Amino acid sequence: GKRKRFNSSVLYDSDESEDSDILVRKVFAKRHCIMDEDENSEEKQSDKTCPTESVSTSKKQKVFAKLKELARQRAARRSCSSENCEDSEGEEEIEEDPLCLLPFTPTESSETDSGSMKDFIVEEDDDDDSTEHVASENQPQRKEPNMSNSELLAYHVPYLSRCDHYVHLKRIVKAFLINAIDDTFLSSLYDGKRQKKYAQDMLLSFHYLDDRFVQPRLDNLISRSRWKDRYKERVDCYPEVRIIMKDPKSMSCQACELNRYCKFNVLLSGKLYNSKTLEVDDFMSDDKQVLKVGMVCANRTRVYHNLKHFKYKLYVDCRSFTELDGVEDEPVKDTVERLFSQLEDSGWIQKRYNDLEDYLNDADNFQEEK
Numbered sequence: 001g002k003r004k005r006f007n008s009s010v011l012y013d014s015d016e017s018e019d020s021d022i023l024v025r026k027v028f029a030k031r032h033c034i035m036d037e038d039e040n041s042e043e044k045q046s047d048k049t050c051p052t053e054s055v056s057t058s059k060k061q062k063v064f065a066k067l068k069e070l071a072r073q074r075a076a077r078r079s080c081s082s083e084n085c086e087d088s089e090g091e092e093e094i095e096e097d098p099l100c101l102l103p104f105t106p107t108e109s110s111e112t113d114s115g116s117m118k119d120f121i122v123e124e125d126d127d128d129d130s131t132e133h134v135a136s137e138n139q140p141q142r143k144e145p146n147m148s149n150s151e152l153l154a155y156h157v158p159y160l161s162r163c164d165h166y167v168h169l170k171r172i173v174k175a176f177l178i179n180a181i182d183d184t185f186l187s188s189l190y191d192g193k194r195q196k197k198y199a200q201d202m203l204l205s206f207h208y209l210d211d212r213f214v215q216p217r218l219d220n221l222i223s224r225s226r227w228k229d230r231y232k233e234r235v236d237c238y239p240e241v242r243i244i245m246k247d248p249k250s251m252s253c254q255a256c257e258l259n260r261y262c263k264f265n266v267l268l269s270g271k272l273y274n275s276k277t278l279e280v281d282d283f284m285s286d287d288k289q290v291l292k293v294g295m296v297c298a299n300r301t302r303v304y305h306n307l308k309h310f311k312y313k314l315y316v317d318c319r320s321f322t323e324l325d326g327v328e329d330e331p332v333k334d335t336v337e338r339l340f341s342q343l344e345d346s347g348w349i350q351k352r353y354n355d356l357e358d359y360l361n362d363a364d365n366f367q368e369e370k
Contacts, residue, residue, distance in 0.1 A: 165213070168205035169353050172311070173343065175202040176318035177336045179278070186277045210275075213356075214307055217363035221304050224366075226256035227297070234289055235301060238268035239309045243298050253294045255301070260294030266301055278315050303366055307359045314352060 179185040188194050189203055222232060231254065235241070248263035255266075268289040272281040293301065321339055330338075343349050 165356070166350075166353050168208050169356065170340075170344070170349060171202045171205040172209060172314070173318060173349055173352075174336060174340050175206070176315045177322060177339055178332065179315070180319040180322040181332050181335060183279075187279075190276050206276075209311065213360060214310070217307060217360060218304060221300060221363055221366060225297075225300055226258065227300075228255070228257055231255045231291065234268055234291070235305055236308060237272050238270045238289065239273065239312050240268070240270035241301065241305045242267040242269075243302055246292070249292070251292065253297055254291040255293045255297035258294075260297075262292045262294050264293050264295065264298035266291045266293055266298065273312055278312055300366065303359070303362045307363055310356060310359060317352075 175185065175189070185194075189199055189206075194200075244265045244267065246263055246265050248261045250259065251262050252258065253260045253262055266289075268291070269287070271285045272283065273279060274281075321343065322335075325335070325339060327335065327338075
């Protein structure tokens with residue numbers, strides 16, 4: 001009950017009596033003190049923050065200026081040591097960008113500023129290494145943006161570069177002309193004794209002709225046929241072939257040993273030779289083979305034989321040109337260059353190249369055996 005009366009008196013006196021020191025002091029003075037303290041605290045805080053902000057901002061600006069100067073000095077040292085000044089200027093611009101974007105934190109102290117500076121310098125080194133690494137990786141792309149795949153391969157791996165088939169054939173013709181005069185050239189080339197660039201280019205062209213152009217198509221022709229190994233070996237050994245049509249006869253084909261109407265005679269002759277050095281073996285030089293085969297085996301024999309012995313026949317023709325040449329007492333290099341120019345100008349090399357292309361196309365488009 002007392003508390004109720006006291007509260008009512010407080011309300012009554014606080015509302016109507018102005019001389020009540022206690023109640024007025026409790027109600028109005030307390031509220032006035034709270035408001036004064038808030039305003040004073042805000043004014044004090046504002047008075048305090050203004051000088052501290054200016055001091056911390058000036059400190060940060062000094063630290064920022066030092067960092068910027070360090071970054072410029074580091075970029076200057078890299079630009080002096082690098083070979084390309086333009087790349088160093090690009091790296092300097094890359095370094096200045098993250099520095100300009102650094103945020104200010106006015107509540108940080110000088111100790112945290114020094115620690116953040118060390119951390120930033122470490123990060124700057126990492127960024128510089130990464131940017132230099134990216135620039136070194138992207139540098140060849142800027143130099144050769146429009147290069148084709150073959151040009152890129154020739155730029156990075158010269159001895160495995162792809163060039164036109166006609167270029168390979170010209171190198172092979174020149175090698176045959178040299179070997180026709182000096183019969184040890186091809187053997188020394190395959191033995192690895194000749195290391196000059198022109199010899200290595202010729203060896204690369206032989207590799208492309210044998211292993212890339214000819215042999216895969218020969219394997220494809222054999223894998224799709226029913227030839228017996230004995231017949232294949234005969235076709236491989238004899239460089240000359242004649243296919244003559246005769247009266248058809250129902251018999252076992254001597255190529256696939258299947259019953260066919262065989263109306264073709266395959267005449268094989270010539271001397272055995274080394275597939276790389278093209279040295280001829282005179283053993284049983286007059287030996288001949290006559291085999292009766294069916295129509296599919298006869299056509300396959302023609303395609304297979306033309307491609308298998310193309311290189312040897314090309315060498316025989318080049319050797320005949322050197323034998324017919326009447327110039328004597330001339331250096332080998334001059335003789336080869338003169339004969340090669342004559343063959344190229346007359347169109348003979350181009351004709352042989354067209355023959356090779358026809359043989360490759362015949363092998364690719366040969367029909368499946370039924």
